[in-house]
Amino acid sequence: MDIVIGSNVLRNTTGVVTAHGQQQLCLEIHEDNSQIFLTMDMYMPTGTQVAKLERNVWISNDGERFELTAEPQSLKIVDNTLKNVVIELKAEEDTRLTVGQAKFYTSKGTLSEVSPEWWRVGNKLELNGIDMDLEGGDITMPE
Secondary structure, three states, X not given: OEEEEOOEEEEEEEEEEEEOOEEEEEXXXXXXXXXXXXXXXXXXXXXXXXXXXXXXXXXXXXXHOEEEEEEOOEEEEEEOOOOEEEEEEEEEEOOEEEEEEEEEEOOOOOEEEEOOOOEEEOOOEEEOOOEEEEEEEEEEOOO
């Protein structure tokens, strides 16, 4: 699967994004109808888990803090407390998925933000214009 994150193209990935050695999210596109499936753990800046989504089904979401909108070729999660988009996805082709915008925390409280121009992880790294073949591997967020 090819994933576009901001202005970065990560080709030939598993769709799994890891942070701190564990899965943060998993992106899938169903072959038949291009339905997007998302598995994602959501955290506070302190690293406390506040919600868990597995293949578009809430496993935990206390107080319905997060709202999921899923169409066959798009998906969006909004944080109703902070009033921001957690992640927005769009299926472009059978094997290409675009992360148009995102703002979420990892299990260690590191902020990951995506805009159409860049992908920022914490205050250490900003990626823009990267085109990389991951040769069937995961996307690993920097520490």
